[in-house]
Amino acid sequence: MNARLSILVIEDDKAICSFITAALNGNGYRTVAAFTGREGLSLAASLCPDVVLLDLGLPDVDGHEVLQKLRCWSRIPIIVISARTEEQEKVRTLDMGADDYITKPFGTAELMARIRTSLRHSSGNFPETVYKTLNLEIHFDKRTVRLNGELVHLTQIEYQLLTLLAKNSGRVLTYNFIMKNIWGPYTDNNNQILRVNMANIRRKIEQNPAQPQYVFTEVGIGYRMRENDDFTPP
Amino acid sequence: MNARLSILVIEDDKAICSFITAALNGNGYRTVAAFTGREGLSLAASLCPDVVLLDLGLPDVDGHEVLQKLRCWSRIPIIVISARTEEQEKVRTLDMGADDYITKPFGTAELMARIRTSLRHSSGNFPETVYKTLNLEIHFDKRTVRLNGELVHLTQIEYQLLTLLAKNSGRVLTYNFIMKNIWGPYTDNNNQILRVNMANIRRKIEQNPAQPQYVFTEVGIGYRMRENDDFTPP
DNA sequence: GGTATTCTTAACACTATCTTTACATTTCAT
DNA sequence: ATGAAATGTAAAGATAGTGTTAAGAATACC
Numbered sequence: 001m002n003a004r005l006s007i008l009v010i011e012d013d014k015a016i017c018s019f020i021t022a023a024l025n026g027n028g029y030r031t032v033a034a035f036t037g038r039e040g041l042s043l044a045a046s047l048c049p050d051v052v053l054l055d056l057g058l059p060d061v062d063g064h065e066v067l068q069k070l071r072c073w074s075r076i077p078i079i080v081i082s083a084r085t086e087e088q089e090k091v092r093t094l095d096m097g098a099d100d101y102i103t104k105p106f107g108t109a110e111l112m113a114r115i116r117t118s119l120r121h122s123s124g125n126f127p128e129t130v131y132k133t134l135n136l137e138i139h140f141d142k143r144t145v146r147l148n149g150e151l152v153h154l155t156q157i158e159y160q161l162l163t164l165l166a167k168n169s170g171r172v173l174t175y176n177f178i179m180k181n182i183w184g185p186y187t188d189n190n191n192q193i194l195r196v197n198m199a200n201i202r203r204k205i206e207q208n209p210a211q212p213q214y215v216f217t218e219v220g221i222g223y224r225m226r227e228n229d230d231f232t233p234p
Numbered sequence: 235m236n237a238r239l240s241i242l243v244i245e246d247d248k249a250i251c252s253f254i255t256a257a258l259n260g261n262g263y264r265t266v267a268a269f270t271g272r273e274g275l276s277l278a279a280s281l282c283p284d285v286v287l288l289d290l291g292l293p294d295v296d297g298h299e300v301l302q303k304l305r306c307w308s309r310i311p312i313i314v315i316s317a318r319t320e321e322q323e324k325v326r327t328l329d330m331g332a333d334d335y336i337t338k339p340f341g342t343a344e345l346m347a348r349i350r351t352s353l354r355h356s357s358g359n360f361p362e363t364v365y366k367t368l369n370l371e372i373h374f375d376k377r378t379v380r381l382n383g384e385l386v387h388l389t390q391i392e393y394q395l396l397t398l399l400a401k402n403s404g405r406v407l408t409y410n411f412i413m414k415n416i417w418g419p420y421t422d423n424n425n426q427i428l429r430v431n432m433a434n435i436r437r438k439i440e441q442n443p444a445q446p447q448y449v450f451t452e453v454g455i456g457y458r459m460r461e462n463d464d465f466t467p468p
Numbered sequence: 469g470g471t472a473t474t475c476t477t478a479a480c481a482c483t484a485t486c487t488t489t490a491c492a493t494t495t496c497a498t
Numbered sequence: 499a500t501g502a503a504a505t506g507t508a509a510a511g512a513t514a515g516t517g518t519t520a521a522g523a524a525t526a527c528c
Contacts, residue, residue, distance in 0.1 A: 038405075045401035046415045072462050073363045073374050073401050091347040099351065100334070113325040117333060121355040155474055172377035191516090193476060199517055209517080219484060219515065220390035221377065389485060425505085427487065433506055443506085444493095453495060453504070 005119065006030040008049040010040035010066065011081070012059050020053065023108040029115075037061030041069055049076065050122070051115055056082040056093070064096060071097040077118035081106070131166035133229045136205060136214055138166050147205055157182065158201050161194075162225075165215060170227035172218050198223065239353065240264040242283040244274035244300065245315070246293050254287065257342040263349075271295030275303055283310060284356070285349055290316040290327070298330060305331035311352035315340070365400040365462045370439060370448055372400050381439055391416065392435050395428075396459075399449060404461035406452050432457065 007029045011017040014035070021031040032047060034040035037058045044052060052070065056063030067078060080098040082089070090101045099118050102111065131138040137146045140163060145152045154162060160182050165173060175191045183193070202209035216224045241263045245251040248269070255265040266281060268274035271292045278286060286304065290297030297314070304312060314332040316323070324335045333352050336345065365372040371380045374397065379386045388396065394416050399407060409425045417427070436443035450458050 042402060042411075045398060071363070073365055073372075073397075075363055075375065087341040087344045091343050094347040094351050097354075099355070107321040109325045110321045113328040117328045120331075121333070157475075170376050170378065190477095192478085195516060196476080196518085199519090202517090217484095217516070218377070218390075224376075224378070391486075426489090429505060430487080430507080433508090436506090451505070 004028060004030045005050040006032065006047065007051045007053060007115070008032050008034065008040065008044055008047060009053045010034045010037065010058070011053070011055040012036065012057070013055070016055070020108075020111070023111070027112050037063065037066040040066055044070055044074065044076065048074075051118055052076055052078045053111075053115075054078055054080050054098075056080060056084070064093065067093070067096050067098060075122070077122050079111075079114060079118060131163075131169060131228050133169075133226050134213060138163060140167075145205070152204055154201065154204065157197055158204075161197055162201055162205075162215075165223060165225035166228070169225040172222055172224040174222040176222075178222060238262060238264045239284040240266065240281065241285045241287060241349070242266050242268065242274065242277055242281060243287045244268045244271065244292070245287070245289040246270065246291065247289070250289070254342075254345070257345070258349075261346050271297065271300040274300055278304055278308065278310065282308075285352055286310055286312045287345075287349075288312055288314050288332075290314060290318070298327065301327070301330050301332060309356070311356045313345075313348060313352060365397075365403065367403075367460050367463050368447055372397060374401075379439070386438050388435065388438065391431055392438075395431055396435055396439075396449075399457060399459035400462065403459045406456050406458040408456040410456075412456060 005028075007024055009017055009020055009024070009031055011020065011033070012035050017033050017035070021033055024031045032043055032049065034043050037060050040052075040054070040058075043049075054063060054066060058066065063080070063082075067080070070076070070078060077099045078097070079100045079102060080093050081102050081104065082093070083104045085103050093101050099121065100114050102114060129140050131140070135148045138144070139146075143159065145154055145159070145162065161178065164178060164181055175194060176189065179187050179189070179191065179194060198215065199209065202212055202215065205214055206212045214226050216226070218224055239262075241258055243251055243254055243258070243265055245254065245267070246269050251267050251269070255267055258265045266277055266283065268277050271294050274286075274288070274292075275295075277283075288297060288300060292300065297316075301312060301314070304310070311333045312331065313334045313336065314327050315336050315338065316327070317338045319337050327335050333355065334348050336348060363374045365374070369382045372378075373380070377393065379388055379393070379396065395412065398412060398415055409428060410423070413421050413423070413425065413428060432449065433443065436446055436449065439448055440446045448460050450460070452458055
């Protein structure tokens, strides 16, 4: 059911590269190889892999530069592989945003374990307890929704859907993500049920459902909820 | 303003323990020490520290058991410290939910770097992944584009196109590369559709589409997006 | 067991988006 | 300068995606 996870290997030494990709394939991952930093950056952008393995000793661009460029726009887990064992080098690399630093030589089993650990990290987390904007308030701990101070009654699914969006407010959630989250991983790709629920929610909280203020449609992608007011960036 | 982060050190060797806590204190962390597994578990539960450092060689309970028990109820980052270097041991420990595995002897600088990395993972306060230049901001993880702070609505293809360029900012992407990336490998070599989309994007984000500030045309080659000037290391 | 609520499915109207066409404008070599 | 090639723009038809309604099925509640 779940699509296989894909891993981008950025490594100039073809022998090592094919060794690594073979090991990854053997463990059920899809792999894509890049032999230069430039190539790696483009592929990362177009493929959006689940993990990046980055060898620091590249011919064209400095590996650290690749790391830096990637971190400008992505939080994909990046596991750096390097021959250098000096502590300063490790510190520098980790502080530039690498998720792990493995020194050569290393065993494939350890590599696989560290990949699994990275994947664990990249799956999300959100702590907020109140969502509040315009005239809408959601208290997650009380499980209440208020519009202009008045309690709004939502059904189970409607509430789940609204809070999923609220906890990720400002961010577009894909139809698929929402479906999987609420109807479980084995639902088909039919959004009809989602559309109906959204229409019902809008009827309850929007003044004019045709011009929503709270939940917006991103055609072809999914829904996005208006950003939470008491959002305090770091 | 920010409360200092607290770290629980579970380590039976008092010499090593005081060495580590001293280093942590020197780096601004609050530390609590536990000399047995049992103690460590109860302290973790009562304190809810931000990170746990766990030595596997404990006298009373097996270190792996501590790890397992902790993971039953908590997702606190756990960094395991161990004298054992065998790969199987590392794999087992990581797969039981440890966030990192450091072998003795290790330097304090590396330990600190790995703690920072773990903290980044847990608190979700990853530096936001954005493209930013002049008055334009693209938030990749939210899938939003802002011009002068205002949300700009882009269609699916427009967004794909803009982010492909942004993720490769400063570099020329050929028409062919872009076409293949967005319309798939089997499209013909007709750029018309690409030109239309670029015109639409420019109408939405450029002040004067005839003299673009963000996406430049490289005649005969492709498009290039103004370089991201946002990079701020952690 | 009957009633009310909620969930799901299907049909259809409506809207946004995509693609194509036609033509204007710019660029560059001669 | 001039013309051919490349690029930009506008508009309209085709397509796909979304919202809405309503009716039957499933579930919970007396």
